[in-house]
Amino acid sequence: MQTARELEVLRKAVDALRGDGATIALVPTMGALHEGHLTLMREARRTADHVVASIFVNPRQFGEGEDFDAYPRQLARDSELLEKEGVALLWAPQPQEVYPQGYATNISVAGVSEGLCGGDRPGHFDGVATVVCKLFNQVRPDIAFFGEKDWQQLAVIRRMARDLDLTQPHVDAIRGVPIVREKDGLAMSSRNAYLSREQREQAGALPRAMRDAIAVLSEGGEAERPLGNLREVLQVSGFDSVDYAELRDADSLEPLEKDNGNARLFVAARIGGTRLIDNMAVE
Ligand SMILES: Nc1ncnc2c1ncn2[C@@H]1O[C@H](COP(=O)(O)OP(=O)(O)OP(=O)(O)O)[C@@H](O)[C@H]1O
Numbered sequence: 075m076q077t078a079r080e081l082e083v084l085r086k087a088v089d090a091l092r093g094d095g096a097t098i099a100l101v102p103t104m105g106a107l108h109e110g111h112l113t114l115m116r117e118a119r120r121t122a123d124h125v126v127a128s129i130f131v132n133p134r135q136f137g138e139g140e141d142f143d144a145y146p147r148q149l150a151r152d153s154e155l156l157e158k159e160g161v162a163l164l165w166a167p168q169p170q171e172v173y174p175q176g177y178a179t180n181i182s183v184a185g186v187s188e189g190l191c192g193g194d195r196p197g198h199f200d201g202v203a204t205v206v207c208k209l210f211n212q213v214r215p216d217i218a219f220f221g222e223k224d225w226q227q228l229a230v231i232r233r234m235a236r237d238l239d240l241t242q243p244h245v246d247a248i249r250g251v252p253i254v255r256e257k258d259g260l261a262m263s264s265r266n267a268y269l270s271r272e273q274r275e276q277a278g279a280l281p282r283a284m285r286d287a288i289a290v291l292s293e294g295g296e297a298e299r300p301l302g303n304l305r306e307v308l309q310v311s312g313f314d315s316v317d318y319a320e321l322r323d324a325d326s327l328e329p330l331e332k333d334n335g336n337a338r339l340f341v342a343a344r345i346g347g348t349r350l351i352d353n354m355a356v357e
Pocket residue numbers: 102103104105110111114219220221222223224251252253254255261262263264265266
């Protein structure tokens with residue numbers, strides 16, 4: 075596996091992979107790789123001739139007081155994992171390769187960026203959209219893979235890709251991959267590493283409480299009571315606060331008062347200083 079840290083090196087390496095028309099899949103990450111990320115790499119390998127993975131802890135998507143400095147960085151270990159997965163090229167840009175001196179452009183996707191994580195983390199999805207647009211322009215992939223753990227992020231990227239013609243029309247180029255979970259149901263996340271042993275045990279209450287709420291929601295009643303119960307369960311299970319617990323349409327992300335046949339439950343909750351997110355279909 076080749077590693078590129080400068081844009082010039084990346085461009086040459088991508089051209090060499092592309093050759094006479096091989097297809098390229100991009101898997102953007104912020105590193106500290108776990109089985110969730112590796113599942114994205116495997117899906118990408120199954121779909122395209124070559125996989126380019128990126129690792130970049132993007133400062134523009136972290137708000138003031140968030141964990142940009144603390145975010146785990148382990149490039150050597152991540153490189154080994156990617157190599158084992160058959161990734162052809164790792165794009166691990168120096169910050170100035172993404173945001174050179176005088177950088178001044180921001181991409182903002184209206185609608186789907188609003189509410190949920192966009193409400194709690196102002197500017198977060200502008201930072202995500204901006205860096206993902208840059209990564210697309212740098213790598214020029216045919217197809218890209220993102221996890222459904224960050225469902226709203228996936229919706230933002232799909233909207234942006236359509237609006238800015240980042241991918242070929244009529245191609246399902248932005249692929250979502252189902253959430254990979256730990257044995258107790260907790261969604262894998264690089265931020266799970268912040269949890270103490272006790273907090274990690276308590277965190278298992280999040281997917282359990284969501285499943286319980288979904289069992290009630292799928293009967294078609296109003297969401298208010300099951301969502302209220304979910305908040306209470308999380309609080310007695312050791313969570314410090316619930317940022318949101320909402321029922322939304324899975325595609326438009328419009329808020330719902332009850333299941334509409336395409337509903338998804340979205341939760342963000344804090345345990346200690348760690349913010350965990352999850353989402354599940356109401357089926
Ligand atoms: N458990 C998971 N299942 C499926 N995809 C995942 C999972 N965790 C992360 N991903 C996906 O991997 C990609 C890179 O995510 P990222 O590097 O931010 O990791 P993360 O574990 O989500 O970290 P964070 O703690 O920042 O949320 C994103 O598309 C994300 O949705």
